[in-house]
Amino acid sequence: MQSVKIAIRRVAPLMILDLDGAVTGSADEALRTAYANASAEAARDVLLNFGGVDHMDSTGISVIIALLTEARQRQQRLMITGLSAHYRKIFDFMGLAQYAPVFESEEAALAWITQHH
Amino acid sequence: MKGSIELAIPSELGWERTAMELAASVARLMGFPADRVDDVKTAVVEATLNAIEHGNQFDANRAVSIVITPVGDRLEVVVRDQSSRPIEPPTARPDLEDQIAGRAPRRGWGIFLIRALVDDVEFESSEGGNLVRMVIRAQQRTSDGPN
Numbered sequence: 001m002q003s004v005k006i007a008i009r010r011v012a013p014l015m016i017l018d019l020d021g022a023v024t025g026s027a028d029e030a031l032r033t034a035y036a037n038a039s040a041e042a043a044r045d046v047l048l049n050f051g052g053v054d055h056m057d058s059t060g061i062s063v064i065i066a067l068l069t070e071a072r073q074r075q076q077r078l079m080i081t082g083l084s085a086h087y088r089k090i091f092d093f094m095g096l097a098q099y100a101p102v103f104e105s106e107e108a109a110l111a112w113i114t115q116h117h
Numbered sequence: 118m119k120g121s122i123e124l125a126i127p128s129e130l131g132w133e134r135t136a137m138e139l140a141a142s143v144a145r146l147m148g149f150p151a152d153r154v155d156d157v158k159t160a161v162v163e164a165t166l167n168a169i170e171h172g173n174q175f176d177a178n179r180a181v182s183i184v185i186t187p188v189g190d191r192l193e194v195v196v197r198d199q200s201s202r203p204i205e206p207p208t209a210r211p212d213l214e215d216q217i218a219g220r221a222p223r224r225g226w227g228i229f230l231i232r233a234l235v236d237d238v239e240f241e242s243s244e245g246g247n248l249v250r251m252v253i254r255a256q257q258r259t260s261d262g263p264n
Contacts, residue, residue: 024130025130026130055134057133057159057162057163057166057227058163058166058226058227058230059166059224062223062224062226065213065216065217065223066223068217069216069217069218069219072217072218084155085152086152086155086156086159090159090230090233093229093230093233094213094226094229095213096213098213099213099217
């Protein structure tokens, strides 16, 4: 079963993780490794871009929660963009947006960071 | 539409998406709007994952049965495992703050999502296994989300 593919890019001051494919429990190692690599760049703000995600389940969401734990320990901000309306609804149900701000676009996230630095 | 469709899958991760796609196909044929098809997909995938993991405990010799029945404007989906161990569904909402702080396991959202997305859900346990019966209407009766 195809899992997630992750590309990392820097758009200062952000580190962006572009997710593509399915975010399930099997994405755990790939996501944690990508997050650690992004963190190694000393970024304070990391943006998860779900624009290429076509499937996500609760086991994948538990991986996102694990990243929030790591972000808190590293005193980083984890932010989210690219969610479909369905997954945005689920993140709102769960209260995830209270811990990881959700933006309509990468540009909106960058603008928000500029205001909050 | 009349009749039911039954699918039996092995208790291995990945097969839950076959059940999900089948249920979504039926919902589309019934004329469900796209947002409700998405709700069907998540509810079915979560119920099937629970049956694979918590019910059958990944035992490939035990099947998970999914029965999909259109009834008027609603879709009934029954997911059944073959566990001899009754499973009590959690009633409390997971505490996200505790999970992020590492004070609680990060799992437990599947049942919460099912309750949030479907119109009716029942859980039953018997000697033959555990089952989840979900009813999803083409138009959700409330949009307030879970409490």
